[in-house]
Amino acid sequence: MKQMQLDDAAAVAKARGGDHEAFRTLVERHSRSIYRLAYRMTGRPEDAEDVVQETLVRAYRQLSRFESRANFATWLYRIGFNCAIDYMRARPHRESTEPHETLDRMPAGGHTPSMDDLVYAGEISERVQEALNELSAQERAAFLMRHYHGCSIDEICSALDLKSNAAKHSIFRAVKKMRIALRPLMKAGVGN
Amino acid sequence: MHLTDDDLILRFYGETSPDEQRRIDEHLRTCSACREGWSELGETLRMVDAAIVPEPPEGFERIVWARVAQQLPEQRSGWTWRQLVPVLSFAAVILAIATLGLQWWAAVPASPDQVADATPGGRGPSTTERVLLTALDDHFEQAERLLVEVMNAPDGADAGSDYERVAADDLLASSRLYRLTAEQTGQRQFVQLLEDLEPVLVEVARRPERVDQQEIESLRTRIDDDALLFKVRALSHEIRERQQDIMTTNEGGL
Numbered sequence: 001m002k003q004m005q006l007d008d009a010a011a012v013a014k015a016r017g018g019d020h021e022a023f024r025t026l027v028e029r030h031s032r033s034i035y036r037l038a039y040r041m042t043g044r045p046e047d048a049e050d051v052v053q054e055t056l057v058r059a060y061r062q063l064s065r066f067e068s069r070a071n072f073a074t075w076l077y078r079i080g081f082n083c084a085i086d087y088m089r090a091r092p093h094r095e096s097t098e099p100h101e102t103l104d105r106m107p108a109g110g111h112t113p114s115m116d117d118l119v120y121a122g123e124i125s126e127r128v129q130e131a132l133n134e135l136s137a138q139e140r141a142a143f144l145m146r147h148y149h150g151c152s153i154d155e156i157c158s159a160l161d162l163k164s165n166a167a168k169h170s171i172f173r174a175v176k177k178m179r180i181a182l183r184p185l186m187k188a189g190v191g192n
Numbered sequence: 193m194h195l196t197d198d199d200l201i202l203r204f205y206g207e208t209s210p211d212e213q214r215r216i217d218e219h220l221r222t223c224s225a226c227r228e229g230w231s232e233l234g235e236t237l238r239m240v241d242a243a244i245v246p247e248p249p250e251g252f253e254r255i256v257w258a259r260v261a262q263q264l265p266e267q268r269s270g271w272t273w274r275q276l277v278p279v280l281s282f283a284a285v286i287l288a289i290a291t292l293g294l295q296w297w298a299a300v301p302a303s304p305d306q307v308a309d310a311t312p313g314g315r316g317p318s319t320t321e322r323v324l325l326t327a328l329d330d331h332f333e334q335a336e337r338l339l340v341e342v343m344n345a346p347d348g349a350d351a352g353s354d355y356e357r358v359a360a361d362d363l364l365a366s367s368r369l370y371r372l373t374a375e376q377t378g379q380r381q382f383v384q385l386l387e388d389l390e391p392v393l394v395e396v397a398r399r400p401e402r403v404d405q406q407e408i409e410s411l412r413t414r415i416d417d418d419a420l421l422f423k424v425r426a427l428s429h430e431i432r433e434r435q436q437d438i439m440t441t442n443e444g445g446l
């Protein structure tokens with residue numbers, strides 16, 4: 001049977017037994033989504049790549065702890081967020097991403113956006129990233145888990161080892177930063 | 193009284209209780225100021241969704257795998273626990289049959305030739321001993337693997353995986369039978385190591401899903417203090433040498 005046909009659960013079972021090809025299937029399937037998470041956390045492609053690598057190595061070491069009933073992607077995201085937090089704490093003074101690079105590496109596929117769309121989306125991205133940069137790594141992770149990954153407060157508490165109030169406070173702070181950062185663009189957008 | 197920003201944020205993300213949700217929704221129907229705040233919040237968070245995440249370069253997955261693969265331990269060539277469980281069980285049954293056979297044989301008056309075989313100057317080790325060596329070779333290999341995993345598992349709150357618990361439980365079950373056989377065949381060093389291993393296996397097998405880091409450290413200290421890994425490796429080496437000797441003797445006798 002080809003490895004690519006393995007679903008996550010089967011690939012995990014084989015990888016636990018030391019089958020590297022099965023783990024490769026998981027790496028190839030999930031590395032892009034971990035990259036997106038890591039990019040949002042770190043704001044820099046190079047840092048995001050480091051976080052992806054560390055996340056996958058850490059996941060391999062912890063495969064025996066993965067509960068087979070759980071969703072592998074969700075489990076991997078939890079590791080990814082914690083790796084990103086560790087990474088940012090270890091290297092707290094990195095500069096944030098450059099907007100031009102962001103525009104150069106737009107997602108492929110879908111409709112071709114106009115130059116105005118690109119500029120507008122680029123400005124939003126820049127401001128969202130700036131607002132995220134003003135948060136601690138843990139606050140950032142809590143907000144991203146809630147907003148982009150739909151995790152409940154309980155799940156965030158469990159993944160990040162936070163108390164419920166701390167998780168809520170992180171999200172409140174992040175949303176307030178977003179409101180301040182995006183308000184000028186929102187008014188401009190309404191005017192367009 | 194108006195709704196707070198925190199109320200609206202929790203409502204937006206569906207983190208309010210049903211009662212709270214009803215209260216907020218009723219208020220929003222009647223209060224234009226809060227409705228404006230709610231609308232602005234929704235618009236802001238939809239803009240957050242629109243933020244671009246650049247795609248990694250083409251071939252990213254291959255690059256990641258090349259980097260990750262370098263950091264993985266060498267691919268296991270041995271058997272997995274799941275494969276080993278039936279094999280070890282079968283070996284244990286064979287060993288039990290051999291032991292019973294030996295006891296029956298011992299009860300029958302022996303001929304002089306048979307006595308010569310059983311003496312130190314005889315033609316070699318008994319069948320039970322050979323079976324025991326083969327079984328213990330597998331047993332100690334698996335015990336070594338388990339000990340290495342316990343010693344090297346990353347620190348964290350949830351240790352005690354099913355995998356380790358099942359492995360420890362299986363080793364424990366076969367260990368008792370092997371110890372009995374080793375005692376009957378006078379293999380004192382095997383008896384001693386099996387006895388030393390048992391408390392560790394019991395602890396791993398009975399671990400709850402979440403284990404305090406202090407307990408993990410205490411177990412690791414015990415493994416270290418008793419030099420269990422070293423003893424397991426040393427006896428495994430001796431077993432293989434003895435098996436080699438048996439093979440050489442058999443070949444010489446042909």
